[in-house]
Amino acid sequence: MKKIVFAVLALYFAAAGVLLLLDEPAAETVRILSIESESSFLITDAADRLSFTLCLDDPDAFVADLGAIASAALDDGETILALTPAEIAATGHSFVRDGVTYDEYRYSFTTDGISSDGVRLAFRDASLVLRFADGSTGAYAVGDADIVFGAPGEPRHLDFTRLYAVFNVEAGREAIAGIVIGLEAKTGTGVTVTDIDVGCPGIAASVGEVVVLADAPPADQPIGSFYGGTTRSLLAAAEPGEIVLLDGGLYFIPVVHDGRIRSATRFMILISYEYEGGRATFAIDDFSFRTPFPFSEEYGGEIHGYEHRR
Amino acid sequence: MKKAMVIAVLAVVAVLASRSVAADTYQTYQEIVFAEEDERLLQDFAEEDYADYMTHLAGKKMFGWKVFVVTKGAEVEFVSETKLKIFNNGFSTIKHDITLESKLETKFQISATGSIGVKAKGDVKKFDGALDASIKTEIGYSKSEVTSERYEFNIIVDPGTYVTIVMRGKGLVSNGVAKNFFFWIATKQGGWETFTVTTEYYEIIKEKIG
Numbered sequence: 001m002k003k004i005v006f007a008v009l010a011l012y013f014a015a016a017g018v019l020l021l022l023d024e025p026a027a028e029t030v031r032i033l034s035i036e037s038e039s040s041f042l043i044t045d046a047a048d049r050l051s052f053t054l055c056l057d058d059p060d061a062f063v064a065d066l067g068a069i070a071s072a073a074l075d076d077g078e079t080i081l082a083l084t085p086a087e088i089a090a091t092g093h094s095f096v097r098d099g100v101t102y103d104e105y106r107y108s109f110t111t112d113g114i115s116s117d118g119v120r121l122a123f124r125d126a127s128l129v130l131r132f133a134d135g136s137t138g139a140y141a142v143g144d145a146d147i148v149f150g151a152p153g154e155p156r157h158l159d160f161t162r163l164y165a166v167f168n169v170e171a172g173r174e175a176i177a178g179i180v181i182g183l184e185a186k187t188g189t190g191v192t193v194t195d196i197d198v199g200c201p202g203i204a205a206s207v208g209e210v211v212v213l214a215d216a217p218p219a220d221q222p223i224g225s226f227y228g229g230t231t232r233s234l235l236a237a238a239e240p241g242e243i244v245l246l247d248g249g250l251y252f253i254p255v256v257h258d259g260r261i262r263s264a265t266r267f268m269i270l271i272s273y274e275y276e277g278g279r280a281t282f283a284i285d286d287f288s289f290r291t292p293f294p295f296s297e298e299y300g301g302e303i304h305g306y307e308h309r310r
Numbered sequence: 311m312k313k314a315m316v317i318a319v320l321a322v323v324a325v326l327a328s329r330s331v332a333a334d335t336y337q338t339y340q341e342i343v344f345a346e347e348d349e350r351l352l353q354d355f356a357e358e359d360y361a362d363y364m365t366h367l368a369g370k371k372m373f374g375w376k377v378f379v380v381t382k383g384a385e386v387e388f389v390s391e392t393k394l395k396i397f398n399n400g401f402s403t404i405k406h407d408i409t410l411e412s413k414l415e416t417k418f419q420i421s422a423t424g425s426i427g428v429k430a431k432g433d434v435k436k437f438d439g440a441l442d443a444s445i446k447t448e449i450g451y452s453k454s455e456v457t458s459e460r461y462e463f464n465i466i467v468d469p470g471t472y473v474t475i476v477m478r479g480k481g482l483v484s485n486g487v488a489k490n491f492f493f494w495i496a497t498k499q500g501g502w503e504t505f506t507v508t509t510e511y512y513e514i515i516k517e518k519i520g
Contacts, residue, residue: 162515291509
């Protein structure tokens with residue numbers, strides 16, 4: 001009988017121990033990483049989203065709970081844009097730094113209620129400011145962001161017929177090397193494209209090096225092969241130029257990276273052109289050309305670490 | 311007793327002979343090209359190759375699965391099915407808000423032939439029973455969570471035109487054959503395959519209708 005009582009007691013304590021371990025309270029602090037990168041968003045309506053990446057060492061942390069965020073803003077010290085939290089989604093990627101494993105999250109927001117047609121907000125060294133329901137605040141450095149409020153596909157003097165990006169590997173890092181774009185003048189008399197702006201800080205289109213294409217190239221075609229097989233760095237200087245569109249055509253427009261290779265994969269395109277003596281800009285909504293690169297130190301964006309107490 | 315033995319043997323033979331395919335999305339991709347020419351998808355295994363791979367599972371086992379890996383983490387490039395096609399048959403321009411969503415469970419896909427089963431638990435697909443863990447150990451796969459990323463794209467579609475969004479990408483394919491034993495009797499066997507999408511590239515095409 002004694003043996004049975006001891007066995008029951010032993011089982012009870014073992015089960016209680018397991019339950020206590022499983023019921024471990026959430027940590028009082030959460031470690032957060034942000035990386036300075038380049039963002040480009042065309043805001044077309046109140047529901048349009050912009051997103052930033054943060055990495056957390058605790059997936060159960062309140063910072064990952066949308067309901068815990070009372071308000072948010074993008075702030076670079078000169079400009080503040082209020083944001084409405086829309087979604088926090090784990091990307092499935094993780095990142096190890098100083099022996100700590102962080103999970104990557106995409107924080108998405110809308111600019112609900114704010115409308116400012118044609119205005120470009122250029123944030124430099126901006127912080128994503130999150131104010132939590134418990135009264136605490138976190139400001140996380142997210143780098144540079146260009147945000148344009150406007151209508152894509154306007155005005156109607158031209159249109160695009162095809163769009164994708166060519167990615168190359170340079171110094172072991174995959175990065176955008178150019179865009180393939182089909183352009184069509186809708187005026188009957190032609191338009192002259194004077195500039196193409198990818199709206200992404202640190203990346204510029206080199207319109208002067210435009211190549212007229214007979215066929216669509218593969219999305220990983222080496223950039224040098226567009227210029228007779230020569231080697232061409234993604235860090236070359238941009239060359240200004242024009243594209244005279246009488247009817248339409250398919251073009252490769254290389255992009256150059258300022259100072260270091262950038263990891264941008266999603267950006268808007270603003271095409272400046274002249275038509276009958278006037279100037280206008282045609283906008284293409286920010287498009288995700290490729291799966292975002294996972295949070296990484298490889299591209300040289302400065303990483304910031306934070307410890308946020310509940 | 312003899313009749314029972316005959317029925318049992320016939321049942322086992324029927325299970326082993328079954329070649330039904332449990333397919334996943336990647337098998338509808340327009341094109342999948344291996345970086346190495348001699349690699350191939352499970353659906354393209356020749357009968358003689360399949361028989362040859364099965365010889366690697368010749369020995370008997372009391373319980374559980376024996377797994378033979380034919381292809382491990384082979385790099386592929388693919389052109390996916392069209393993600394979206396929008397027609398404007400009307401007489402006025404229309405504006406579309408397109409939401410594109412990429413889910414992790416579509417990034418890890420599986421298929422099987424023979425009597426190997428594929429189960430869907432929620433949004434996650436798995437091979438039947440302990441085979442899932444055995445295969446994931448063999449190919450070094452550990453991720454199974456479901457996540458998603460989505461964003462909106464706003465586009466104008468003129469009358470008499472249509473817009474297509476095509477996804478291309480890169481991925482890793484592993485495949486092989488497996489056999490399950492119950493008291494040294496083979497109860498299930500067939501081919502298995504995993505397809506992991508590592509990178510997706512998107513393209514927009516606007517064309518005239520007709």
